[in-house]
Structure formats: C-alpha cells, structure tokens
Amino acid sequence: MSEYARITVTLTQPVAAGRNARADFRQETHNHVPGSVLRGALAAAWIRRRGRDIARSPEFVETFEGTGSFGPLHSEGSLPVPLSVKKHKYASSDGCGSEWDAAYGERATTCEACGDPLVFSKGQPRGRVPLEHRTMVALSPKGVALDGQLFSQSTLKEETSLSGWLHGPATHAVFCDDEPIRTLSLGSRRSLRGSVTVHVDTEATPAPIECVGEDIILRLASPAVFCDDFGFPMDRPDLVELSEVLGVAALEVTDAWTRWGEVGGWHAASGLPKPVERAVAAGSTYRVHFAEAPSLESRRALATRGIGLRRREGFGALYVAPPRPEAHA
Numbered sequence: 001m002s003e004y005a006r007i008t009v010t011l012t013q014p015v016a017a018g019r020n021a022r023a024d025f026r027q028e029t030h031n032h033v034p035g036s037v038l039r040g041a042l043a044a045a046w047i048r049r050r051g052r053d054i055a056r057s058p059e060f061v062e063t064f065e066g067t068g069s070f071g072p073l074h075s076e077g078s079l080p081v082p083l084s085v086k087k088h089k090y091a092s093s094d095g096c097g098s099e100w101d102a103a104y105g106e107r108a109t110t111c112e113a114c115g116d117p118l119v120f121s122k123g124q125p126r127g128r129v130p131l132e133h134r135t136m137v138a139l140s141p142k143g144v145a146l147d148g149q150l151f152s153q154s155t156l157k158e159e160t161s162l163s164g165w166l167h168g169p170a171t172h173a174v175f176c177d178d179e180p181i182r183t184l185s186l187g188s189r190r191s192l193r194g195s196v197t198v199h200v201d202t203e204a205t206p207a208p209i210e211c212v213g214e215d216i217i218l219r220l221a222s223p224a225v226f227c228d229d230f231g232f233p234m235d236r237p238d239l240v241e242l243s244e245v246l247g248v249a250a251l252e253v254t255d256a257w258t259r260w261g262e263v264g265g266w267h268a269a270s271g272l273p274k275p276v277e278r279a280v281a282a283g284s285t286y287r288v289h290f291a292e293a294p295s296l297e298s299r300r301a302l303a304t305r306g307i308g309l310r311r312r313e314g315f316g317a318l319y320v321a322p323p324r325p326e327a328h329a
C-alpha cells in the first residue's frame, strides 16, 4: 500500500457538517467536510462492522490515533483563496487580471489595467458551493419535536462530490477487515443526515507542493496548530519538521500571510464542547527557503501529509494553488 490515498465521497443525502452553534440558532455549515469529521465517520464504520472492542486494538489505535493525517474533503470551489492573493477591491471588469499572488512576488497595489485598488484575500472559498437552506425542528433523544426549537440549517446538496487525502497509517482507515468501506455516514449526531458513497484511489498522484527556485510555498487547507519548544502557539511552521519530511535543510520562513483563528469541537463521548485553542486559519500561506530544491516525490508526500500538530484530527492540511491562466509582474 502506498504512503497516501485519494478519497472521494459523493453525497447520497444532503450533509450538514455542523460548525459551532450560533447565538441566532442558525447553524453554520462547512462548505466542505473537515478531516475530523471524516476520521470520526471512518472510526464509527469500523466499530459498526467489528464491534466496540475493536477500538482498543493496536490496529485501530495506530490507524486513528497514530501518526497519519486525515485531510479535509473539498470540492473545486470550496478551497480558500490563499491569504497571499490580492484581488480587485470591487468587481473587476473584462480585460483585468483576476489575481496577484504575493507568494510569487507579485506586489502590485493597484490593477495595471483599470487602476482600481487591490486587497488581500480573507480566505473565502475560491468558488461557489451549492447549498440548501431548510428550517428544522430540534428533536429530543426519543425523536419527539422539542417545543419552539426551530433552527435553520444549511446543507451541502445531494450528489456533491468532495475529495481529499489520507496519509500514513490513516490510509488503512478505508479498509476494515481487508474489505473496502463503501458507504459512510458523515456529520455530527446533532445533524440528522449525511450518507455518502466512498471511492478510494491508492494509485492517485498528488500535485506536488509548489517550488520556486529553492523555495516552497505552503498553503493551508485547514487550520494548523504549531507550537514552540515551550508549548505556546506559534503562527509559523516548524523548520525541523519540514527538513525531516522533505530531506533537505529548511533555512527560513521568508514570508508569511497568516490569520489567527480559533478551533474547538465537540467531544462525542462526553457530549461537551472541547476547549477552544488558537490555530492558524485556513488560507494562510508561507514561503520557505531551503538549502536546495526539495525533490518532487518528497513534495508530493508533504502535500498529502500536511504540517504541524494534530494532523490526524484534520489540522495542518495543505493544498496546491491551481494553475492560473495569466501571470502579473
């Protein structure tokens, strides 16, 4: 089995992967499936197939609690616009460039064609993700409608396909008892639906992390957790980790476009929220200088492995910017 595997899910029901509940009772939806949700759904499938005791086996622990990575599942439009990218502040007209990426050294402040100001991305989705909105009634554990507890929920539409990568021991998660897992139920127990079919491609070749001269460009597809030697949160990747994974000395983070965010979550066993932690937001981008250009194969592996801590929970996933039709000075 190879070091990484491409997983694609296709929704057979609308999926609501709940984010933090909001004060106005409108539940926000991720426009993608976070790695933590994928991991939880695969672990649940193992337990359904092989019983609760499987969760104590070394095989299960290595797969779900080990050094592997469960990346987020995205559609073409749901990946964030990198924070290093500038766009028109207002709608651009025909004949104007659409993106200027400071990670490639494109430092324009106004569009050369129309003169309009350019502003940095806030990490919004790159394209449109089809969502449905519906108002629902909250149910008690017995399935009885709770009085007055209406909430509005957005869901990802049926037939949407989303893809991502598993890396290391996490690739074993899609086979249980040597049988492939073909269907999954996504979404937290607070959401009511979420069946998907699963397709796994162990021969797929990931796009390598971008390399410009002796520099690589890292773009976060999910929030990342980095900390210093004392355990304090940092907003920079670890050069020692990068050197080990790529097999070449990482010398310096020469440029960074980052935002802080907060991550929490829901601990299923206790039914309590997890503590909120600081994390670097998805869309954050780094340019890192190396002693020499890292190999193509090592950059492919890094693209699926991700960076930083808690990768098995979906943190620190990376993505590669799609090729662009035009470039700017």
Ligand SMILES: [Zn+2]
Pocket (backbone or CB within 6 Å): 088, 092, 093, 096, 097, 111, 112, 113, 114, 115, 116
């Ligand atoms: Zn313009």
